[in-house]
Amino acid sequence: xxxxxxxxxxxxxxxxxxxxxxxxxxxxxxxxxxxxxxxxxxxxxxxxxxxxxxxxxxxxxxxxxxxxxxxxxxxxxxxxxxxxxxxxxxxxxxxxxxxxxxxxxxxxxxxxxxxxxxxxxxxxxxxxxxxxxxxxxxxxxxxxxxxxxxxxxxxxxxxxxxxxxxxxxxxxxxxxxxxxxxxxxxxxxxxxxxxxxxxxxxxxxxxxxxxxxxxxxxxxxxxxxxxxxxxxxxxxxxxxxxxxxxxxxxxxxxxxxxxxxxxx
Ligand code: NAD
Numbered sequence: 001x002x003x004x005x006x007x008x009x010x011x012x013x014x015x016x017x018x019x020x021x022x023x024x025x026x027x028x029x030x031x032x033x034x035x036x037x038x039x040x041x042x043x044x045x046x047x048x049x050x051x052x053x054x055x056x057x058x059x060x061x062x063x064x065x066x067x068x069x070x071x072x073x074x075x076x077x078x079x080x081x082x083x084x085x086x087x088x089x090x091x092x093x094x095x096x097x098x099x100x101x102x103x104x105x106x107x108x109x110x111x112x113x114x115x116x117x118x119x120x121x122x123x124x125x126x127x128x129x130x131x132x133x134x135x136x137x138x139x140x141x142x143x144x145x146x147x148x149x150x151x152x153x154x155x156x157x158x159x160x161x162x163x164x165x166x167x168x169x170x171x172x173x174x175x176x177x178x179x180x181x182x183x184x185x186x187x188x189x190x191x192x193x194x195x196x197x198x199x200x201x202x203x204x205x206x207x208x209x210x211x212x213x214x215x216x217x218x219x220x221x222x223x224x225x226x227x228x229x230x231x232x233x234x235x236x237x238x239x240x241x242x243x244x245x246x247x248x249x250x251x252x253x254x255x256x257x258x259x260x261x262x263x264x
Contacts, residue, residue, distance in 0.1 A: 009033040010085035011034075011083045011124070012035070012037070013037050013089050015038065019184065023238070025234070026237065027241065028054070033060075047062070067112060086128075088120060092113065125172060125177060138180075141185075142184070142219075143158050146260050165179050166181075169249045173249075178240075179249055183252055183254045185227075185258075186215045192211060193207055219259045222259050223259075
């Protein structure tokens with residue numbers, strides 16, 4: 001299978017690190033022009049340099065915008081070239097007990113994890129539809145189906161993304177624009193590494209081993225029994241963004257290492 005996306009432009013939100021940066025690198029390697037996004041000049045400049053080091057001939061546009069509110073999303077929309085591929089990767093997560101989760105926290109998760117994707121899809125999908133080709137991808141989570149008791153707010157936001165993705169796929173039926181969600185399981189991104197940093201310093205263990213311990217402690221149904229790499233998740237996303245994936249729309253695609261104990 002040979003994936004080329006020359007002539008296409010892809011926006012990957014929140015792509016200065018973690019899964020988003022890996023997706024941006026994967027798409028850049030296919031020849032697509034890539035728009036990356038982060039919240040500071042320094043972080044987008046660093047990510048752009050990293051991307052160009054991996055793919056020197058890549059065309060990369062960097063936009064600073066905070067996607068946790070409507071103004072920030074509009075700022076991003078206003079700076080964009082035409083977009084063929086939208087990857088809604090922006091998402092925050094963290095452990096918090098349900099009884100300690102106030103309205104402000106619920107709202108922050110809703111705005112960042114759900115509304116950023118609503119706003120960007122609403123702004124960008126009509127032009128894809130008019131051109132007869134496009135890809136919209138939501139980076140959800142296995143937590144959408146496997147709601148974590150210690151992150152109910154996060155699980156709810158991720159389940160909402162699945163509904164959004166399926167609904168939008170129906171709305172765009174027959175248009176040549178596919179809409180799908182990808183469900184990573186525990187993935188050794190910058191965010192997960194940060195969560196494990198204190199333990200790394202305390203135990204002296206390497207980060208991959210700590211991530212595997214984390215997976216077995218918190219997601220014991222994992223079949224790969226380790227965290228996925230960001231590249232393993234990005235590979236699925238690059239495929240679903242490609243012209244080869246033209247018969248897949250409205251799907252929820254798992255890259256969860258088998259964590260969700262189900263045959264579908
Ligand atoms: P990460 O924390 O490693 O990286 C996220 C990036 O997003 C960072 O560069 C950060 O600066 C940026 N960002 C955060 N808030 C932003 C905002 N408001 N506006 C713009 N940029 C912002 O995250 P990750 O682990 O790579 O997660 C990416 C996506 O994958 C999220 O939607 C997350 O829910 C999902 N996911 C992650 C895992 C995992 O184990 N890492 C598992 C399942 C799903």
